[in-house]
Amino acid sequence: MPSRKSRFTRRKFIGATAAASVAFGVPTLLRAQARPIKVGLVHPITGFLAYSGGQSRMGAMMAIDEINAGGGIKSMGGAKLEALLGDNQAKPEVGVSVVEQMQEAGVSAYIGCFSSAVALPATQAAAKYNTPFVIDVGASDNIVNRGLKNVFRLKPGFNASVDDGILGLGEINKAAGNPAKSAVLVHEESEFGTGTAKLLAAKLPSIGIEVKEVMKHANPTRDFANLALRIRGLKPDLVIMSNYQNEYVLLARTLHQQKVDLVSMFSVLGGGFNYKFVKELPDVAQYMIDTNHWFDPTNPRAQAMKKRVEAKGDLFTFEVYLSYNAVKFLADGMERAGSADKEKVNAALAASTWSDHFMPYGPTRMVNGQNTGGKASIQQASRTDIEVIWPAKFASAKPVFPKPKFS
Amino acid sequence: MDATILGAAVINGLLLGGSYALVAVGLTLIYGVLHIINFAHGSMLMLAMYGAYFLLMKAKIDPYAAIPLMVAAMFAAGYVLYRGLIGRFSHGKDENILLITLGLSIVLENVALFFFKGDSQTVTVSYSDRMVALGPALVPLPKLVSFVASLVLCAALAWFIARTDTGRAIRAVAKERHGARLVGIDVEKIFAVSYGIGIACLGAAACLLIPSFYVSPSVGHLFVIVAFTIVVLGGMGSFIGALVGSLIIGLTESLSGLFLGEALGQIGISLIFILILLFRPTGIFSK
Numbered sequence: 017m018p019s020r021k022s023r024f025t026r027r028k029f030i031g032a033t034a035a036a037s038v039a040f041g042v043p044t045l046l047r048a049q050a051r052p053i054k055v056g057l058v059h060p061i062t063g064f065l066a067y068s069g070g071q072s073r074m075g076a077m078m079a080i081d082e083i084n085a086g087g088g089i090k091s092m093g094g095a096k097l098e099a100l101l102g103d104n105q106a107k108p109e110v111g112v113s114v115v116e117q118m119q120e121a122g123v124s125a126y127i128g129c130f131s132s133a134v135a136l137p138a139t140q141a142a143a144k145y146n147t148p149f150v151i152d153v154g155a156s157d158n159i160v161n162r163g164l165k166n167v168f169r170l171k172p173g174f175n176a177s178v179d180d181g182i183l184g185l186g187e188i189n190k191a192a193g194n195p196a197k198s199a200v201l202v203h204e205e206s207e208f209g210t211g212t213a214k215l216l217a218a219k220l221p222s223i224g225i226e227v228k229e230v231m232k233h234a235n236p237t238r239d240f241a242n243l244a245l246r247i248r249g250l251k252p253d254l255v256i257m258s259n260y261q262n263e264y265v266l267l268a269r270t271l272h273q274q275k276v277d278l279v280s281m282f283s284v285l286g287g288g289f290n291y292k293f294v295k296e297l298p299d300v301a302q303y304m305i306d307t308n309h310w311f312d313p314t315n316p317r318a319q320a321m322k323k324r325v326e327a328k329g330d331l332f333t334f335e336v337y338l339s340y341n342a343v344k345f346l347a348d349g350m351e352r353a354g355s356a357d358k359e360k361v362n363a364a365l366a367a368s369t370w371s372d373h374f375m376p377y378g379p380t381r382m383v384n385g386q387n388t389g390g391k392a393s394i395q396q397a398s399r400t401d402i403e404v405i406w407p408a409k410f411a412s413a414k415p416v417f418p419k420p421k422f423s
Numbered sequence: 424m425d426a427t428i429l430g431a432a433v434i435n436g437l438l439l440g441g442s443y444a445l446v447a448v449g450l451t452l453i454y455g456v457l458h459i460i461n462f463a464h465g466s467m468l469m470l471a472m473y474g475a476y477f478l479l480m481k482a483k484i485d486p487y488a489a490i491p492l493m494v495a496a497m498f499a500a501g502y503v504l505y506r507g508l509i510g511r512f513s514h515g516k517d518e519n520i521l522l523i524t525l526g527l528s529i530v531l532e533n534v535a536l537f538f539f540k541g542d543s544q545t546v547t548v549s550y551s552d553r554m555v556a557l558g559p560a561l562v563p564l565p566k567l568v569s570f571v572a573s574l575v576l577c578a579a580l581a582w583f584i585a586r587t588d589t590g591r592a593i594r595a596v597a598k599e600r601h602g603a604r605l606v607g608i609d610v611e612k613i614f615a616v617s618y619g620i621g622i623a624c625l626g627a628a629a630c631l632l633i634p635s636f637y638v639s640p641s642v643g644h645l646f647v648i649v650a651f652t653i654v655v656l657g658g659m660g661s662f663i664g665a666l667v668g669s670l671i672i673g674l675t676e677s678l679s680g681l682f683l684g685e686a687l688g689q690i691g692i693s694l695i696f697i698l699i700l701l702f703r704p705t706g707i708f709s710k
Contacts, residue, residue: 060541061536061541062533062536062541062640063541063641066536066639066640066641067540067541067542067639068541069541070540070541070542205686231684231685232684232685232686233684234685234687234688236645237688238439238636238645238646238676239435239439239676239677240685241431241432241435241439241560241562241677242428242431242432242435242677242680242685243680243685245428245432245435245560245681246428246681249425249428261543262637262639265543265637266636266637269552272552273551273552273554273561274554274561275554275561296544296545296546297545297547298547299552
């Protein structure tokens, strides 16, 4: 009888295992097209932040395509931007690896990383080569506080966003007769959530809101039922959340299901507060308030881009327009530097007074890599849309505060 | 600690365990018969959840009504996968099956990522936010349904394995495949049927999860890692072990979340896993 002897040798086994581990753990680096100025996009395309990473990449690619269609970087003879597409998998070590790989591929600047946890080591890796790194999303202030000369951020970080959020919340609360006197903070465990919650806890008393408890949760979390129980037991007026998309939605949904009565649910840089949330879970989203980066609704270019994104069946989330504007900011720097020389581009970005964006900011003014001209606004969801409710200058609706009770 | 909160946490934990049970039962069945860890289990769950999602969004079929359809479709998918891919290319070697299922999971996840993007999808059905008072806890109806359905389906599966001819053949193959072949059982077919049933469980699990959970290309990881722990805890290949293990893990996760905080809730699971490996590596219900 012929035996079916296995040809699966030890060598093959080791090879196959190595191939599998490469596929799981090592970043993928794809080259979009072969053109002169290479810009590395370091976003989480797979893993638990994949949606946000995909949105960031889309925004960045729209800007790159627009710049190239408009004749590229004119001061460099119309040099086109070429995107190097990286996947940081939302893992710090993978982010560093992507940066190193792109460096090998001759990258001139980076855009990234969506998550602060990845941005911290990734910018440091890029600093070894002095390669400009523009942070599109990533709120930790440590990203720009470490004295790295190659790191720039257009949008406000934790501190400024929390300050704006506290200021706005204080004004909204005061205008409503101070119905909110206490809060429970719920945050995710990484740099973003922990940092935001710490700042909030320190600053909320200044607007007369007592912090009853700070609750941390893991990423990912499968069930928030117990957390909802504890919140109900504490009877706070506000639940203030700082977490990423999936946990933000799951927590909001659980609190809604458990009918936890609150004056409001508030967040600073709430990862799941977007059009998709309103569309999928309108009952849950209604009345939720978030402090975040928002486009200037009065700017026709913002509205035109929103239409373009929506026409493709996508949502105009903050990742899209922040990454878009980050690339435009970088391109402006390169245009003024007249060269892809890293030193010159870094100097041009540091001296930037760019105002051709559609954010509710003034011209850029960089201090230690942070744009001090950036400002966050406060939004509230209705059943069908998201309205800006603070500052009054950009507001498209009045706040519903306190929100109606379940009973 | 308030007794009401503690009681509610126990109920939440048991319900959570119920939702783990179906994923774990399928995994333990496949292990019990084929003696392999099915690395593609999480990806197949993800696929089933997308199936349930699209049946609801495109064909307006309620997830609960879709259970028979999804169970049949996932059984067929599992059967065909085993016959056409896993069985054919494994050449009878267990390590090959491991690698094939691992490869399959990578392919499935990336295909899902390509077609559905990294976006997580959430659905709302009329009963999504309906709550039921269960002692001290207010539990969402979908979770209660999922728990009861898990128990019923586990019991049905146990009955099927114990009482039907196919079930007997599966047990025979699991115990002694050469002996089973000698008495005329088509072992390859039983392998494929077992793999199909294991995957079919995921069809039911997906329909029960989707009204209260999100689906994304990586959603399988969330459940399958817990399912692996449950299978080891209960005893690899044991149904009752998988069910009891699920409830223990659900309770542990819920209570350690309550006492240690949600960020450390997972520690309880890992701790149990380590203790089991140290003191009873074959699991609670192993023979």
